[in-house]
Amino acid sequence: MRLGYPCINWSIECRGNKTFRLKSYSEKRLVETVGTNLDCLQQMLRWNVDHGLYFFRISSDLVPFASHEVNTFDWVDHFQSTLQSIGSYSKQQNIRISMHPDQFTVLNSKDSDVVNRSIAELKYHAEVLDAMELADDAKIQIHVGGVYGDKEASKTRFAANYKHLPESVKRRLVIENDDRSYSVKDCLDISEQIGIPVLFDSFHHELLHNGESYSEAILLCSKSWKTEDGCLMIDYSSQAEGERKGKHAENINLDHFRELLQCLDFYNFDMILEIKDKETSAMKALPVLEEFEVEVVV
DNA sequence: GCGTGTCAAGTGAAA
DNA sequence: TTTCACTTGACACGC
Numbered sequence: 001m002r003l004g005y006p007c008i009n010w011s012i013e014c015r016g017n018k019t020f021r022l023k024s025y026s027e028k029r030l031v032e033t034v035g036t037n038l039d040c041l042q043q044m045l046r047w048n049v050d051h052g053l054y055f056f057r058i059s060s061d062l063v064p065f066a067s068h069e070v071n072t073f074d075w076v077d078h079f080q081s082t083l084q085s086i087g088s089y090s091k092q093q094n095i096r097i098s099m100h101p102d103q104f105t106v107l108n109s110k111d112s113d114v115v116n117r118s119i120a121e122l123k124y125h126a127e128v129l130d131a132m133e134l135a136d137d138a139k140i141q142i143h144v145g146g147v148y149g150d151k152e153a154s155k156t157r158f159a160a161n162y163k164h165l166p167e168s169v170k171r172r173l174v175i176e177n178d179d180r181s182y183s184v185k186d187c188l189d190i191s192e193q194i195g196i197p198v199l200f201d202s203f204h205h206e207l208l209h210n211g212e213s214y215s216e217a218i219l220l221c222s223k224s225w226k227t228e229d230g231c232l233m234i235d236y237s238s239q240a241e242g243e244r245k246g247k248h249a250e251n252i253n254l255d256h257f258r259e260l261l262q263c264l265d266f267y268n269f270d271m272i273l274e275i276k277d278k279e280t281s282a283m284k285a286l287p288v289l290e291e292f293e294v295e296v297v298v
Numbered sequence: 299g300c301g302t303g304t305c306a307a308g309t310g311a312a313a
Numbered sequence: 314t315t316t317c318a319c320t321t322g323a324c325a326c327g328c
Contacts, residue, residue: 019305021304021305022305022306023305065306067306067307068306068307070306102307102308103307103308103309104306104307104308104309105307105308106307106308106309109308109309111308114307114308117306117307118307118308121307145308145309146308146309146310147309147310148309180310180311181309181310
């Protein structure tokens with residue numbers, strides 16, 4: 001099992017998700033920003049290896065406006081050697097990489113413009129991982145999308161649009177259960193139709209489910225991952241105390257984390273902690289895994 | 299320098 | 314009908 005956190009490391013000086021306003025777009029600004037972000041990504045990965053964290057989600061802001069029409073710059077070519085070198089380091093260290101396009105990526109939208117922009121965004125994410133020369137186990141995770149008053153039709157539309165995606169996206173795309181529309185069962189229905197792996201989000205599952213235990217849900221999701229996909233990916237979080245339902249915790253609740261681990265029969269998965277203080281919580285979670293004698297990648 | 303309104307993009311629930 | 318939340322932070326304008 002590998003443990004990680006998303007996008008930002010607060011312990012080091014730099015941020016790997018620097019961006020700027022569309023109004024101030026220029027090729028110079030883009031090159032500077034991407035250069036800074038890649039440099040920081042390298043630093044974060046090294047920090048992670050030094051601290052026993054071998055799973056990392058790269059920020060979608062790595063290349064600002066990557067799928068926007070304003071951006072005609074061939075950033076893949078320009079940053080090829082850097083991307084390749086980061087990818088090579090990741091493979092050498094056995095680091096698992098993922099990405100999570102934001103909420104504007106809606107593959108099952110009823111608006112074809114939204115679908116086309118979503119596909120462009122997915123292509124960008126695939127380009128990053130491809131330029132890093134990562135294997136198919138480096139995934140791009142998205143939610144199923146909107147319901148539009150008819151969930152079954154919207155699931156079918158997702159499956160239909162998926163079939164038209166370029167191969168570079170298909171081999172990396174996975175779907176994740178969300179907290180208000182598409183449960184694990186809904187995702188598995190889609191998976192049965194098109195063979196897409198289902199990423200398990202434990203917090204969303206607490207908020208929206210069909211009565212499956214953690215253990216049952218994880219086993220079911222796990223089966224949707226083929227050998228070349230790598231092991232199941234899990235997103236973990238817990239409720240922020242006294243906050244709106246569904247809000248992610250500021251820091252890890254170790255009792256809650258132990259409760260989840262106690263429910264499980266096997267630990268053959270990689271886990272991202274979606275908790276606000278990022279690497280700090282991940283570092284607190286590592287010793288808990290030891291309590292459960294989970295075999296952690298080192 | 300600092301305070302703060304706003305940022306490319308979608309959807310649905312809450313206010 | 315508008316605002317808010319979503320991995321939210323931080324850019325950049327105006328003083």
